[in-house]
Structure formats: structure tokens, C-alpha cells
Amino acid sequence: MIEVRDLYFAYAPKEPPVLRGLSLRIETGEVVNILGPNGCGKTTLLRAMLGFLPTPPGTVFIGGAEIHTLKRRDLARRLAYVPQIHGGVFNYSVLEVVLMGRTALSPWLGFSPVDQDRALAALNKVRIARLAGRPYLQLSGGERQLVLIARALAQNGRFLIMDEPVSGLDYGNQFHLLTVIRELAEQGLSIVLTTHHPEQAVFLGGRSLLLKDGQLRADGPSREVITAPAVCALYDLSPEMLAQARRATF
Amino acid sequence: MNKKAILILLILLAATIILVLPVGRYPVSVSEIWRSVSGHLSGRELSQREMDIVHVFLAIRLPRILAALLVGSALSVSGAVYQSMFMNPLVSPGILGVLAGASCGAAVGIVAFSSWPLTQLFSFLGGLAGVGLSLFFSCLYPKAPILALLVGGLVSSSFFMALTSIFKYLADPARQLPELVYWLMGTLSRSSAEQLQWVAPLMLAGLLFLTLSAKTINALSQGEDEARALGIESGRARLLLIGTATLVCSLSVILSGIxxxxxxxxxxxxxxxxxxxxxxxxxxxxxxxxxxxxxxxxxxxxxxxxxxxxxxxxxxxxxxxxxxxxxxxxxxxx
Structure with a gap:
């Protein structure tokens, strides 16, 4: 369970807060989409939940424990993080990247056969076992994202926290990846992700949080929360513009 | 882990050590060294030539070979660790100002005290000061600590180079200046068995620690957030690993200069x-x-x-x- 209680957060003392009095609770097994315009605090919220930010004491709890009282190792066993698509400097092989997900479970010496099995199982789960020996930096964006998801799965956490997992991918890869994410959710994994596309939140189902100006505007089942008026209000669109955009399908 | 590559390198290294044993001013073959040294160890009465061989081997050639192995390993491993820590394959032990600091320390020892043991001690302290200055700069700009540390290393290097130049300028040109310049060029000709006795264990311990931390280093090479998400106390781990790498190359400066x-x-x-x-x-x-x-x-x-x-x-x-x-x-x- 992840719990946020009345969280105010600013990156510097004199700057206006990015998150302004946010409270929410995410149970295990849930799929949670976080939506909102650029700069509304989506990524900051994710980073706060991962313990990357110096949040005030008593505002973020993981499994009932204050996040800053938990060791990184213990945190890594509960929460796995899938960053936005990135390059990296060193051209590790795909298997080496996925094995990094096992670091918290055995920080010294090499990896055990169990670690290797878990890494391969994770690759199989997202159906990219054939890429195991390939250099990571030579993969396409969609493949890289699958590798990072496999690494998070190898980490064996209850929660998968993803920062805009499909941004930067082409149309086909977006849906391929969303299907994989939906399958993982159906297998009982808790998933928290940020997205720019309301229709993707509807596709994934579960619950949606609408975030604007660092405050929660709506919180509920995706199909109920994501309505035309709510989307208009969230992104400052006129009903005509939204209608036009929705008509432009094929 | 690629065991084959390690094995090949290990065999190459062992073969090279045996090949270079007879090389030097004092002509001697591998089998002669073997006979004399094993005789010496078993307490057998040695001939004059055998005693000479034992002396050349134990007091001169072996320390020098061991020093070369240690210094080579120390510089390379700490270089690899720095490259992963700073996520930049183009940095080296020089980047933190370790070598510049150590050379400055050496200059103090040679010019101010003209004493070889003190020169070694000062070069070690200088290396630590070099890192200290880099770290101080990184604390001045906490927003981008990794970048600030690199800039700090640059500042620290040029600062200690300037200090070294003062000592070069002040050095007695007949006696001290050549010694100082020679040290700055880097040489193993001064490494002795006594030096090795107290430097080698620490260096080996440092190298072992770095090698055993390989998985942590891998995760840290992926960046701050990812390392933390993978379960590593990134700030503390980074400091510990950079500190150990620095210790290992400062000690190498004692054996070999820059x-x-x-x-x-x-x-x-x-x-x-x-x-x-x-x-x-x-x-x-x-x-x-x-x-x-x-x-x-x-x-x-x-x-x-x-x-x-x-x-x-x-x-x-x-x-x-x-x-x-x-x-x-x-x-x-x-």
C-alpha cells in the first residue's frame, strides 16, 4: 500500500510548491493512471512515492511505514521503477540490464542461478527473451522500454511505478506496450503510471487521478472520471476543440 | 561474468611475469633464479653467484615487478570505477585531482625536507587533499553534485599544479629539481620491498573491495534515480567507492610517482x-x-x-x- 497524506512539496524553499496538499491511497493490486497537463506535478508525485525527494516527514508511507525510515534495499523490494526512455552511457547487454534488478537482493559478489532464472523469466514475461544477448543501446525505443519493465519485474516488487512509459514511442509500439502493461495488471501486479493520453487510461482501465496545479481534481474508476467535461477542464480545452479532436479518428 | 576473458588475461599475465624475470642488467636465467631462490628458502648452502642471484631477485627484481603489477592494477581499476561513477567513459584518476595533489605533496617532500620517506607521506596526503578540494567544490553547488565534482576536480588539479610549479621554481636546480622532475615523470625505479610491505596490503584490500562491489557499481553507472530505485543508498555508496578508488591511486603514487x-x-x-x-x-x-x-x-x-x-x-x-x-x-x- 502506498499512502500520501496532505503532501506539500517545493523543490526550493522560496519556489512555489509543485504539490499542494495531496492525499491519496493506493492499494496493492490496483492500476492507477495519473493524468494532468505538463508541469502539474505528475512526475514529482511519482518521485515522492519512490522516496527520491526530501518530502516532509509523515507525508509518504509505504506499507504503513514512513518512507524515509525505510532502507533503500527494503524499498526496492516493494517498489520497482521504470524510468522514461533513456540512453545511458555504457552499452550493457539486455540480460545485464535486467540482472541489475536483482542488485538489492544480493549486493555482493555475482548473481546466483536464481537471479539468472528470475531475469530470464522477466524477459519471457514481456516476450523479449530473444533479445537477451543484444546490446541495450542498439535496441529501438519500444524494446528498451520492455527491457526496463523486465528489469522492474526481476526486482520482484509489488508495485511497478512507471513515468510516462509510452511517451516517445510510435503508435504501434504504444499499444504493444500498453497491452503488456494490461497483461501484467491482470496477473495481479500493482501499477502506477503517468500518461498524457486519457484514452490510454481508459484502455488500461483501473483508477485514474486527475492532477492540476499540484492538486487532485478527480479520483475514481477511469471510466467514470475520464469524461469530456473533465478532460476539457483538465487541459483547458473548449468543448468544441475536444469534439474536433475526437472526431479526427479513423 | 566472462570467465574466459579473465582466464586468458590471467594466463597472459603469468606468462609475461615468467618471461620478464630474466630481463635486466644482471644476466640470469629463469631456471637459475628458481634453483637459487628455492635453495635459499630451503636453507641450503649457496654459492656466491647463487647468493647474488637471490639478492638481485628478492631485493630488486621481484619488488619492481610486484610494484608494476600493483600500480598498473590500481590506476586501471580506479579509472574504471571513476568512469562508472561519473557515467563518463572519458574520466580518469587525474579527474579528481588525485595525481596533481599527490605530485604537489611530493614536491613539498623533496624541496622542503629532502627526505624520501617524507616525500612519500606528503604525496599521499596531497592526493587526499586533491580529492578533498574536489569534494569541497561539489558541496558548494549541491544541485548538480556529479558535474560540480568534475569541475571541482579540474579546479583542484590546476590549483595543485600551480603549487607544484612554485616548488619547481624554488627548488635547488642542481640537486632537487632533477629529482622532482623525475618523480613527476613517473618511475618504478625507487620502489623497494619495504615500501611494498606497507603499501601493498592496503592497495590489495582496496582493489578487492572495488572488484567485489561490481554489481553496485553497475547500478550506479545507470544514474542516481535508477540506482536508488534498484535499492542502493547511492550517495553513501558513491562516496565510499570514489574514496576507495582515490586511496588506491594515492598509494600507487607512493610506489611510482605520477x-x-x-x-x-x-x-x-x-x-x-x-x-x-x-x-x-x-x-x-x-x-x-x-x-x-x-x-x-x-x-x-x-x-x-x-x-x-x-x-x-x-x-x-x-x-x-x-x-x-x-x-x-x-x-x-x-
Whole structure:
């Protein structure tokens, strides 16, 4: 369970807060989409939940424990993080990247056969076992994202926290990846992700949080929360513009 | 872990050690060394020539070979660790100002005290001061600590180089200046068994710690947030690993003076050969660096009748190697 209680957060003392009095609770097994315009605090919220930010004491709890009282190792066993698509400097092989997900479970010496099995199982789960020996930096964006998801799965956490997992991918890869994410959710994994596309939140189902100006505007089942008026209000669109955009399908 | 690559390097290194044993001013064969030293160890009565061989081997040749192996490993492994820590394959032990600080310390020892043991101690303290100054700069700008540390290293290097120049300027040109300049060029000709006795255990412990931390180093090489998400207390781990790498190269300065380039080029070349995974890369750079420095040191002590500074040869060999590895790396990029 992840719990946020009345969280105010600013990156510097004199700057206006990015998150302004946010409270929410995410149970295990849930799929949670976080939506909102650029700069509304989506990524900051994710980073706060991962313990990357110096949040005030008593505002973020993981499994009932204050996040800053938990060791990184213990945190890594509960929460796995899938960053936005990135390059990296060193051209590790795909298997080496996925094995990094096992670091918290055995920080010294090499990896055990169990670690290797878990890494391969994770690759199989997202159906990219054939890429195991390939250099990571030579993969396409969609493949890289699958590798990072496999690494998070190898980490064996209850929660998968993803920062805009499909941004930067082409149309086909977006849906391929969303299907994989939906399958993982159906297998009982808790998933928290940020997205720019309301229709993707509807596709994934579960619950949606609408975030604007660092405050929660709506919180509920995706199909109920994501309505035309709510989307208009969230992104400052006129009903005509939204209608036009929705008509432009094929 | 690529065990085959490690095994090949291990065999190459062992073969090279045996090959270079007879090389030197005092002509002697491997079998003669074996007979004399085993005789010496078993307490057998030795002939005059055998006693000479034992002396040359134990007091001169063996320490020098061990020093070459240790210094090569120390510079290369700490270079590889710095490269992963700063997520930049182009940094080296020089980046934190360790070598500059150590050279400055050496200058203090040579000019102000004219004492060899004090020179060693000061060079070590100088290395620590070099890192300290870099870290101080990184604390001044906490927003981007990694970048600030690199800039701090640059500042620290030029600061200590300027200080060294003052000592060069003040040095007695007949006696002190040549010694100082010679040290700055890098040489193994001064390494002795006593030095090794107190430097080697610490260096080996540091190298072992770094090599065993390979998985943590891998995760840290992916960036701050990812390392933390993978379960690593990144700030503390980074500090500990950088500190150990710095200790290991400061100690290498005591044995050899300033040898540039090795810490940059050896990890870079080996990364092309065995890949970036530190579980293989760190043992491979340890062996590769040892092999490289042993070969170059054997070259400088056998080609010319007068001893030639090792640092010059490593720079001359490393430069084209580095150019080649950069070109090769660029060509392979997607």
C-alpha cells in the first residue's frame, strides 16, 4: 500500500510548491493512471512515492511505514521503477540490464542461478527473451522500454511505478506496450503510471487521478472520471476543440 | 561474468611475469633464479653467484615487478570505477585531482625536507587533499553534485599544479629539481620491498573491495534515480567507492610517482574487448593494467642503459591506443 497524506512539496524553499496538499491511497493490486497537463506535478508525485525527494516527514508511507525510515534495499523490494526512455552511457547487454534488478537482493559478489532464472523469466514475461544477448543501446525505443519493465519485474516488487512509459514511442509500439502493461495488471501486479493520453487510461482501465496545479481534481474508476467535461477542464480545452479532436479518428 | 576473458588475461599475465624475470642488467636465467631462490628458502648452502642471484631477485627484481603489477592494477581499476561513477567513459584518476595533489605533496617532500620517506607521506596526503578540494567544490553547488565534482576536480588539479610549479621554481636546480622532475615523470625505479610491505596490503584490500562491489557499481553507472530505485543508498555508496578508488591511486603514487594515461586508456580499451559489465570489466582491467605496466616497465629498464621515465613511455603508447579505441567506439555506435 502506498499512502500520501496532505503532501506539500517545493523543490526550493522560496519556489512555489509543485504539490499542494495531496492525499491519496493506493492499494496493492490496483492500476492507477495519473493524468494532468505538463508541469502539474505528475512526475514529482511519482518521485515522492519512490522516496527520491526530501518530502516532509509523515507525508509518504509505504506499507504503513514512513518512507524515509525505510532502507533503500527494503524499498526496492516493494517498489520497482521504470524510468522514461533513456540512453545511458555504457552499452550493457539486455540480460545485464535486467540482472541489475536483482542488485538489492544480493549486493555482493555475482548473481546466483536464481537471479539468472528470475531475469530470464522477466524477459519471457514481456516476450523479449530473444533479445537477451543484444546490446541495450542498439535496441529501438519500444524494446528498451520492455527491457526496463523486465528489469522492474526481476526486482520482484509489488508495485511497478512507471513515468510516462509510452511517451516517445510510435503508435504501434504504444499499444504493444500498453497491452503488456494490461497483461501484467491482470496477473495481479500493482501499477502506477503517468500518461498524457486519457484514452490510454481508459484502455488500461483501473483508477485514474486527475492532477492540476499540484492538486487532485478527480479520483475514481477511469471510466467514470475520464469524461469530456473533465478532460476539457483538465487541459483547458473548449468543448468544441475536444469534439474536433475526437472526431479526427479513423 | 566472462570467465574466459579473465582466464586468458590471467594466463597472459603469468606468462609475461615468467618471461620478464630474466630481463635486466644482471644476466640470469629463469631456471637459475628458481634453483637459487628455492635453495635459499630451503636453507641450503649457496654459492656466491647463487647468493647474488637471490639478492638481485628478492631485493630488486621481484619488488619492481610486484610494484608494476600493483600500480598498473590500481590506476586501471580506479579509472574504471571513476568512469562508472561519473557515467563518463572519458574520466580518469587525474579527474579528481588525485595525481596533481599527490605530485604537489611530493614536491613539498623533496624541496622542503629532502627526505624520501617524507616525500612519500606528503604525496599521499596531497592526493587526499586533491580529492578533498574536489569534494569541497561539489558541496558548494549541491544541485548538480556529479558535474560540480568534475569541475571541482579540474579546479583542484590546476590549483595543485600551480603549487607544484612554485616548488619547481624554488627548488635547488642542481640537486632537487632533477629529482622532482623525475618523480613527476613517473618511475618504478625507487620502489623497494619495504615500501611494498606497507603499501601493498592496503592497495590489495582496496582493489578487492572495488572488484567485489561490481554489481553496485553497475547500478550506479545507470544514474542516481535508477540506482536508488534498484535499492542502493547511492550517495553513501558513491562516496565510499570514489574514496576507495582515490586511496588506491594515492598509494600507487607512493610506489611510482605520477603515471598518467593508464587509468584512462586501459579501462577504455578493455571495455571494448569485454563489455561494460563491471563484474568482468574490473577484474579484467586489474589484470590488463598490471600486464600493460609490467611490459612498459620492462621496456624502459632494458632498452636503454640509463633508466628512462616510465610515465613518458606509457603516454607515448597510450595516446595512439586511445585514439584507436575512440575511433572504434564511434564506428560501432548505432
Amino acid at each position: 603515471i598518467q594515461w593508464v587509468g584512462l586508456v586501459i579501462p577504455h580499451v578493455l571495455r571494448l574487448l569485454v563489455g561494460p559489465d563491471n563484474r568482468t570489466l574490473l577484474p579484467a582491467t586489474a589484470l590488463g593494467g598490471a600486464l600493460f605496466l609490467l611490459l612498459t616497465d620492462t621496456l624502459v629498464r632494458s632498452i636503454w642503459t640509463a633508466e628512462f621515465p616510465l610515465g613518458i613511455i606509457t603516454a607515448l603508447i597510450c595516446m595512439p591506443l586511445f585514439a584507436f579505441s575512440l575511433w572504434h567506439d564511434w564506428r560501432r555506435r548505432p
